[in-house]
Amino acid sequence: MTALIEVEGICKAYGGLQALNLCSLTVESGTVAGLIGPNGSGKTTLFNVMTGYEQVRQGSVRFKGNPITNFTPDRVFKLGIGRTFQLTRIFPRLTTMENMLIATQHREGWLGSVFRTAASLGPERERAMELLEFMGIDGLATQPAGNLSYGQRKLLELAYVLVADPDVLLLDEPAGGVNPSLINHLAERIQELNRQGKTFLVVEHNMEFVMGICDSLTVMHQGAAIVTGSPAEVRAHPMVLDAYLGGADEDRND
Amino acid sequence: MSRRGLIKPGLIALALLALGLFPFVFSNPTYTTIAVFTLIYMTATTAWNGFAGYSGYIPLGHAAFFGTGAYTFAVIAQHDHLGAGYGLFGLIPVCGLVAGLVALPVGLVALRTRRHTFVVITIAIFFLFQLVATNLGITGGSSGLQVVSPNWPGATFNDPFYFVALGLLILAVAASWTIRWSRFGLQLLAIRDDEARARGLGVRVGRVKLTAFVISAIPIGMVGAVYAYFVGQVFPQFVFDPLFDVSIALMAFFGGLGTVWGPLLGALLLEPLQQYLTLSYSVGDLYLIIYGVIFLGVILLLPLGIVPSVSDWIGRRRSRQERASPPAPAGGDGDARAGFLPHPEPDT
């Protein structure tokens, strides 16, 4: 198995707060990797760094062996790394289908688009529809995305990130706030996509979800990755329990 | 779908017919004068909405382009000693183009800022234009410029202006509609909803905004030229009037910001009112107050404007009638929905 994404020695501070402290991580191609850790351990910050939403001065991010540190988000997206957000970012006043079509913009020059009517988007629409069907929300194609339930929005966000056919997807709390039946559906879709060759890195608090779909887990604590291993190994690891529950001394100092 | 599908084109055809016949039915010059101004404002509001409504950035300085168009017309007409007549209408596209060219640097500066700073800097730039026009020699300073007036008979003097303005309106609406349903329009609307996310997905946000900004300036420059020719004189305080921007913003909000037909409706309803208020003796002094109150009322009570509220209402009635199937999207102007979660806006 080759390493698809390699993160090495990332440091990121906000004022006095060290959010990421020599953080290193490897995502193997073809796996579903999980990233867990207590609140404030730096998971979302790491995602932001990896996808270009935050800049760093120390450390590197490599994709397929090539450095992508500090690349802008759209460049990262074009290279084949898709990313979803904790609070879903969809375009609420556009319809579900239109949300999908936005993700195909990067293939087109801006001037020509003035004269291209939305109607002339045959092939893109077909592909978008396929993806919506795959996620199970094709019935909502003409609804303004703002009308979708929270769980449906998560499915939409995943769908439109898939439009660009990325090699790897970074999912930030995909199951958060979603009702159980949709969670199962989501987990199943992720596994199917993984079977088709896509790599995943998933941040989650929902342990059942994570234990169920991940091949490997990385645990973060205070800005660094402390343990990596299979779900079984990680579950029993003393350092992990320490991180989540906190040692007796630490509690007193809080 | 066929019966519903015919309503809209049918209404449009009817409206065009009515507009075309208007000056012959109501030939009193007072009415046609009000009509010319109304058409001018309808065009300006539609053009402004083409940028503001679709992108969510609210410029309050577009009067700068109106004045640019007006002055361009006046200056060229004066300096080239062109005779007054139908031919002079040919200058209008030129004035529009000049306004567009001027909008380019303005947009480049203004669009670098965030949304609320953008509003303010457009106001500041507008005042810059007003100051320059008041002080510069070529623009006649504070006494303005005279424009040659054609020797047409008084009874039908307004008619050519009416039809030119109508033509410009049709062009503006066609442009607005085309943009709305194009890929370009989709990008603008995405920018309106979540600019950072759109940029992250590869939308060329800067270029798209600038293009829309420049395009919106062109019709405004053109109606500025029509105004100059119609009124016969150009004063800096009238063609660079902050109330112009307040008016078109109000009209767009009133009718429905971001829709194709809303701005038309807003201008159609409010401009005759504005004309009546300014001309009417008894309420002349109250004009500003009434305007301000209407504006407050619209923003606070009807923030979406008429068109989206009405289509929302129709949509809800239809969904009550069609219980099983999901509500049909409001005809073409699917911006009716409000009440969605505000998106977080990180500082990127």
Place this chain on the structure above:
Amino acid sequence: MTSLYSGLIDGVLTGAVYALMAAGLTLIFGVMDIINIAQGVFVVLAAYLSYVLAAHFGVDLFVGILITMPALFILGIAVDWAFIRRLPARDRTTMSILVTYAVAIIVEGVLTIIFGVNYVQLHGWYVTKSIHLLGFYLPYIYIFGFGMAAFLMGVIYLLLYRTRFGRSIRASLQNRQAARLVGINVDRVATLTFGIGVAVTAAGGMVFGATTAFNPNSGYDLISRLLAIVILGGLGSMAGAMVAAISMLMVEDVVSSVWSPLWSEVVFFAALVVVLTLRPKGLFGRSFSRAQ
């Protein structure tokens, strides 16, 4: 050389007065995310109030401020309660611009009806008497105005940094959600801040009215300057507003004395455009990513 000195000194003195009014504007934005376009016309309103007090009741302009300032404070609270509180949540800042613009034109309309369009100016012994300095004459009003502005800004500083209320303001300024969580009544802080931000126009209005002839239409020029100052200094930054006010007024007054009064105003706005092209956030612009 004299014109240079007079320009510089004029700039500093009038700059301080503008700084006071701009500080009010930027404070309102910092705490409430509201841009108060009506600030300009409130200055004019305050000037007219001083005028009425002086002309009809013989009240000295400076003494009159003891009346006009509370009056404008109350007006500010009324405007906030009636309109600002009812703003739709989405695009609140942009909506506030439109709403306060509407309020501004209403106030302008009322002033036009009451006072007409003729220019007036405020009078007092310090307006006409001047001190001879470095070869030119400097009316006392400029010096007194500067003193008053500096005093009031000092009061605001003390309020913000030495009182509990001031701490509530600064907390709300930084993180409204967190402020709520520690028990700060953020809405009340906001309303009072709006009142304070408007109240300072009383002082500014008096000095403005004493040094410039004005009519109800003068609000536009004022607000465009105040906005330019506030944006140049960085929205939400009081220090920025003060630095920007004094700098821009100095530049404008020097240009006016040395070159031409006509173009000095152009320089004012051109400076804004130039600075924003280079630094879109303004001189002391804050990062806008605050948790709400």
